[in-house]
Amino acid sequence: MNLKKQKKFALMGALGLAMFVASVIIPTSCGSRTPVKKPFVVGEKVVVTPLPEKYALASLPADLPRKILLTFDGGGKQVDPDSGALILFYDALEGGEAFYSIAAADFKFIHLRTGCASGDVALLDNSVESDVLICDGSLDLNRIRRMELVYPSGKKKVATSLSPEYHEDEVMAAGVLFR
Amino acid sequence: MKRPTKALSANDVRSSAWRLCLGSAALLFIGAACSNSTSYDSENKAPAKKSVKAAGAEGIAGGGKTISKGEAVPRSDKSATFSGEVPFQSVASDAEAWVVTSTNVTRIELNKPGWPKTQWSLPANDGNRTYVSELGLLIGRTNRGSATNRGVWLARRDQPGASVKIYDPADMGNQSRLSVTSFKIGSQPYIGFAYASASGNKKFVRMPIDKTKPNGVDVARKEEREFGPVSAGLGGFSGVGSTGAYGSFMDQTRKAFYLGSGSGAWGVNVETMAELPLSSLPNWRIGGDPLNPAAPKRKICNFTMGTSGSLSYALSGDLKGNLVASAGAYTFAHDPVNNVIFGNSSSGGAFTVAKQQCVEANGADCSIAADSCHIFPNVPVGPMSAVGDGRVVGIQRGSPSRVFLISLKDKANIKAGVEVTSIAEIPGDAYMYNDFTGVTLYAPDQIKVIDFKSLSGFQAGKPVKQVVAGWSAQSKNREDLRGLKLELACYKTGKSKPTYVDYSSQLKNSASLFAIDAKDCSGDIDAIEVKMSSDGTTNNFTRLSTFEIRGAQ
Secondary structure: OOHHHHHHHHHHHHHHHHHHHHHHHHHHHHHOOOOOOOOOOOOOEEEEOOOOOOEEHHHOOOOOOOEEEEEEEOOOOEOOHHHOOEEEEEOOOOOOOOOEEEEHHHHHHHOOOOOOOOHHHHHHOOOOOOEEEEOOOOOOHHHOOEEEEEOOOOOEEEEOEEEEEEEOOOEEEEEEEOO | OOOOOOOOOHHHHHOOHHHHHHHHHHHHHHHHHOHHHOEEOOOOOOEEOOEEEOOOOOHHHHOOOEEEOOOOOOOOOOOOEEEEEEEOOOOOOOOEEEEEOOOEEEEEEOOOOOOOEEEEEOOOOOOEEEEEOOOEEEEEEOOOOOOOOOEEEEEEOOOOEEOEEEEOOOOEOOOOOEEEEEEEEOOEEEEEEEEEEOOOEEEEEEEEEOOOOHHHEOHHHOEEEEEEEOOOOOOOOOOOOOOOOOEEEEEOOOOEEEEEEOOEEEEEEOOOOOEEOHHHOOOHHHHOEOOEOOOOOOEEOOEEEOOOOOOOOOOEEOOOOOEEOEOOEEEEEEEOOOOEEEEEEOOOOEEEEEEHHHHOOOOOOEOOOOOOEEEEEOOOOOOEEEOOOOEEEEEEOOOOEEEEEEEEEEOOEEEEEEEEEEEEEEOOOOOEEOOOOOOOOOOOOEEEEEEHHHOEOOOOOOOEOEEEEEEEEOOOOOOEOOOEEEEEEEEOOOOOOOOOEEOOOOOOEOOEEEEEOOOOOOEOOOEEEEEEEEOOOOOOOOOEEEEEEEEEO
16 A cells, blocks of 8 residues: 555544544533523424522532522521621632622612613512622622621621522522521 | 124123123224224333223223233134224314414414424514414404504414404504403303403403304404403402503303403403402412412412412413412413423523412422422523423514423423423514413314224225224323213214214223224214213313224124
């Protein structure tokens, strides 16, 4: 076999290998896709799996919406906005410095902040005072690993998971239970 | 052992045990000889075996011995056999969805490959409320200030092309929505519609369906009633606002038509034409008791259910007459086969599936933790309507509008996921609300003559020994016969037809075939007439797809 033929066979072999790899990879990646981030093609069928009961804060999915309505539950009771409590957000399960914080007193007012102009905000006007809509993009959800509820007395409660309650294209609601 | 040479009757078989065995074998033979109509489970494609039910020792009325079709029987009998399956729907049509945009109507056939479409035109106008009737799709069109495109329209099932205007309410209020429905009073079918009058009152109108009249409706026999202001509620309902109701649902069993907007609802009994209070709803207290503001509202995953005040954008109910609505919801749909409620959020992002019990008066809060409801992200539909066979149709509004079929991946397990299939793209914005599949329409009376001469294997002139009958459901799964009366009459063409015999209790599920008593169906006959009608007890009736006949001569 001359050099030209050897090169030709080598090229064909490489092409075959590439086609084999593609045939393995493409179906796998297509099968794991969730719908609707792109328009469906007529005839296309996908299976959508439900939201879990709880997201561990350490494993929040990357595609969470940037606007989030958090309902804080302080061990069975809604967090009192007038308690002077502070909510701290951390990017580590233990230790470290909070990268975001919000005073419970702000819960009353934050609903109407500019930047929350969607129709969902109107619904929030009727919501309980321990809801907080964070929709200005200042809270990077993907960094959250732990939340702490700290009262003026120094008493502290910790949450490491949240429960999705409402999920839309733009706003997600979630319950956070501090223990 | 001697083989049976004549059709088996209940008395014959009752007389001795060995004759029961013979009867069973003969019927099994018929089944085995005609094994080409096995139905398939839509989920796993496993054959759904039909069993043959013999006119055995307990007799026809008591349910005979069930014989598995899978049992092998030697085919040495000299009998000729015949068989066939004919379309036989217990609804106005086979599974379908109607999609309405500002300028056209599209009917999509859901059980045919490629989901074929038929179109009708409409004069431009946004805002459509829909209901599937025996005649075709009724369309209630908003009054945008022009009399030429508002009012009640019909896309005639038998006449594709242009939609026709049935009625123009001269007193329709400006910007009023118009909701349409269809129902039966006794044996007389009607169309009905409600809107906000120019004087700001709730108004309900009904007209009999009469297929001898132009467009199938006897407009001259119109009856109407005007109620109090649209902005005012009644008996616990809050008002719907000046533009009337955005959505509606029809409870055929109680003849109750409920209409609602995001701010409230009202109801009318279409038979008595009396306004209905909130307490007419079986589950009215799940939305909190208006007499007791502290009464909790039922929670179902992300929804807080309501029966007055803040409601869904497009009102809906289940097939048991419960109102299903929530603040922040777009709409809901009830699938009667798996008995689950599908709901979606107002922005179309969150899609929730819950057990139907969650909306019952005696139900309780439902949650992900209890596995009684689950939320599915990014199922992008707004208007929704159940097909009645385990699937719901959801429409993503826009231009184009996209149409999806949605069903549970595992009918016994919500958590397993939902299957979403894209079936069509329709030019224009589908600004429309439910019902657009006919799932809440009454079961129209159906009579079908099955001529044995049209069936495979029938030998004209040869006496019939035995006839076996069965049916299949649109869902292709095993289903019990719900809400329907099935009557049969066998006869010889050209001779007088005997009276119907009610076989509902024998033809009680789609998995079994049943031997018709020889006294009702043997000898010199060549046709069977099958009559299906509502038993009047429920609107949750089985969606039949076909009727099957097998026989021996």
